[in-house]
Each structure stands twice: as structure tokens, then as C-alpha cells.
Amino acid sequence: MPEAAARVPLITIGGFLGAGKTTLVNQILGQAGGQRIVVFVNDFGAINIDYDLVQTRDADRISLKNGCVCCSLNDDFVESVVGFVKQTESPDAIVVEASGIADPRALDSSLAMLETAGMVRSDAKLYVLDAANFQDLEFDDAETIIDHAAVNDIVLMNKSDLVQPEARRKINDLLAEAAPYSQVVETVNCDIAIDMVFGAAPVSSKITKSSGNELQTPQHAKTYQSWSCEFDGLLDREKFEVFAMSLPGKCLRAKGILRFSDAPEEPQLFNLVGYRATVEPKPRTEASALIRFVVIGLAETFDAATLEASFAQVVSEKRNGASD
Known part of the structure; x- marks a missing residue:
């Protein structure tokens, strides 16, 4: 097994259409502290709108469009990851934003292959759930979202400020039953500390601690x-x-x-x-x-x-x- 620290940490971000995945990507990039994060942006359509919304330099922003990274674009994804990792100065981390219709489990075999080859270390799987619109979804769509959320490490219950407390409680109860091994975090604009996202090779250099041990960033100090x-x-x-x-x-x-x-x-x-x-x-x-x-x-x-x-x-x- 290749040495762990030589592998590039990689996180995946999933979520239904409009849940806030690109917002989460930009939250992570905004806390990168000068570290180089390569972002893969996947859109099922022929035009990748999200690609233009990701706030990083073009060389570190890769568009996977007109297909799904978990199936038809899988080979392109793997080849691109290998190319970045083999660069003389490999990235500090890789973020993969899957399309709004992607099944998070479909990437597992590719990630396992990349890990076994010593290319990446799968740090975390994140899923963004749109709390504001969840209660209005058709049963099949809601069931799919919960099914997808359950296989992720962290579920962001996003847009929680737009949901009444009773509705938030019902979503939390549903996730607790269907996804007992996932951590659920209520967020507004996918505002989450980067140290919760990356593991053994954290990319945050902005977060400092006070004597009270609270994470001192404007967004997270009280959370x-x-x-x-x-x-x-x-x-x-x-x-x-x-x-x-x-x-x-x-x-x-x-x-x-x-x-x-x-x-x-x-x-x-x-x-x-x-x-x-x-x-x-x-x-x-x-x-x-x-x-x-x-x-x-x-x-x-x-x-x-x-x-x-x-x-x-x-x-x-x-x-x-x-x-x-």
C-alpha cells in the first residue's frame, strides 16, 4: 500500500439539483488559505453552468459535461485525476462536484482504484440536502435523496434558515432513521468549516483558536x-x-x-x-x-x-x- 501522506486528499460533493453544491465548493475555496485545490465540476447537460461559478483559476477547474461522472464520464475523470497527481507540484487537495442526478455510490469503484494506486486518499463524502424544498418533492425524489444521503459521511441540511423548526426536526428525524452513520449539519449557504471537510492533510490556514477553543472565523466562531x-x-x-x-x-x-x-x-x-x-x-x-x-x-x-x-x-x- 502506498504511503498515505503521499496521496492527495479528495472529497466528493453530491446533492440534488439546486441544493447548493457549487456554493459549498466556493465556501471551501474561500477558506483554502493559499493552498491549491483542483475542482472537478460535473453537469449532466451539454453546457456546464456550474463550471463558470466556481471561484478558482481556470487551470485548476475541470469541466465534465454532457454526461455523468459516475458513468459515461468516469474514464475521463480518472485519467484527469491521475494527470494532476503526477504533476511535479501536485495539488494540495481535489474536490469533485457531482451532477445533481449522480448516485454517490457509483464513484466508489473509481475512488477505490485511485486509492489503491496511491493517487488519492478519500477524505470525506459530503451530501447537500435542500431543506427548503425537500418537503415539496414527490415521494420518489425525496426517497432517492435520503437514499443518496445515507452513504455519505456528512450531510449538510442546507437552507435551514428558510425552514420552520418543526419541519427541520422532521427532516432530522428522517435522516437519523435512514442515515444513522451520517453526521447531519444544518447550514445556511453551505457555511461549514474546512477543517470538518479535510482530514489528515488539512488545507485551512485561516482558522485559529481562542482560549475558549472556538474556531475563530466570522462564519463558524459560534457554531x-x-x-x-x-x-x-x-x-x-x-x-x-x-x-x-x-x-x-x-x-x-x-x-x-x-x-x-x-x-x-x-x-x-x-x-x-x-x-x-x-x-x-x-x-x-x-x-x-x-x-x-x-x-x-x-x-x-x-x-x-x-x-x-x-x-x-x-x-x-x-x-x-x-x-x-
Whole structure:
């Protein structure tokens, strides 16, 4: 298996027509902090309107039109991704905006092939649900949307400001039953922190933390909180596995560089999105041997003190460092 950190992180964005997928792409690009993000924009029609709305340079904006990236344009997509990754200066991340009719599952085989070949690392699958129009959809369309949402890591219940509380509750209840392993985030204009989107190789350099651990950007300061730590030491592998299993439901995102006492010279990358977690080897590309770990969640339910206490039980050896 190729080394994880050498692979380019890739996220997919799905959602029904008009849900706000391109808005989400631009939200991500607006928080990129100077990092290079290549965007694939797919439109089923012959004219790709969304392509012109993506706010990035032309060289990093690829139009896949007059077909669907999950079927007829699949080969073009794979070939283009390989071309970008093999560039002398490969992108920091890749974002794929699928067409409004695409089934998110149809890309799985291509992504798995690209991952196995060491080209990309699938960081997160996002789905944008149009809360304002969901209740007016025909039954078949609504059922399809829920079916598609259920296979994604994060579901953005977008345009939530246009929906009455009772209607939002019904959508949340429906998603909780149909998509129990997806994290649901209510958004306005797909406003979501980029650190929730990208995992072991975050591209955000704009987000800083106050003493209260709130993510300090104008959009997210009151919505998300984080807890993080950095220290020189080792973790107990079995205790960490138990700790990691307790995270889904308590947070939206967790990631880190870890070292375990049974293999101290083999740093590991940990990445949790929703209910999907991975641990894989990290190449020794930097001098730092510190353990670094961050957890991000919704402010209204986030309990940093409990997380810190639980993580402390995982540490088998600690020489120095601090938590935020």
C-alpha cells in the first residue's frame, strides 16, 4: 500500500439539483488559505453552468459535461485525476462536484482504484440536502435523496434558515432513521468549516483558536468548537481504539498524527469523518515526533473537558506538551 501522506486528499460533493453544491465548493475555496485545490465540476447537460461559478483559476477547474461522472464520464475523470497527481507540484487537495442526478455510490469503484494506486486518499463524502424544498418533492425524489444521503459521511441540511423548526426536526428525524452513520449539519449557504471537510492533510490556514477553543472565523466562531493537543509521548493502542470508538456522536471530525507504544518508530495517521474512521501509516517526512490530535464538533454539544480527560487515559508516556 502506498504511503498515505503521499496521496492527495479528495472529497466528493453530491446533492440534488439546486441544493447548493457549487456554493459549498466556493465556501471551501474561500477558506483554502493559499493552498491549491483542483475542482472537478460535473453537469449532466451539454453546457456546464456550474463550471463558470466556481471561484478558482481556470487551470485548476475541470469541466465534465454532457454526461455523468459516475458513468459515461468516469474514464475521463480518472485519467484527469491521475494527470494532476503526477504533476511535479501536485495539488494540495481535489474536490469533485457531482451532477445533481449522480448516485454517490457509483464513484466508489473509481475512488477505490485511485486509492489503491496511491493517487488519492478519500477524505470525506459530503451530501447537500435542500431543506427548503425537500418537503415539496414527490415521494420518489425525496426517497432517492435520503437514499443518496445515507452513504455519505456528512450531510449538510442546507437552507435551514428558510425552514420552520418543526419541519427541520422532521427532516432530522428522517435522516437519523435512514442515515444513522451520517453526521447531519444544518447550514445556511453551505457555511461549514474546512477543517470538518479535510482530514489528515488539512488545507485551512485561516482558522485559529481562542482560549475558549472556538474556531475563530466570522462564519463558524459560534457554531463549532475544537479540542486539540500536541506533545512528545506514546499512546496505548488498545485504549486508543476504545477511545476512537466512542467519538462518533460526540464530534463531527477528528484527526491526528499518532505514535503507539508497541511501535514508537511508526507514526500513524488517524482520520474520523462522521462514523468512518481510518488509521494508516504515515511516512517520516518531517523531523517532528510529536503526537498531534484535534477534535471538532458542534458548540452546543461539544464537551472539551470530557474529551481531554478521556484522551489522557490513552497516553502511556508523556514527556512534554500541552492541550488547547
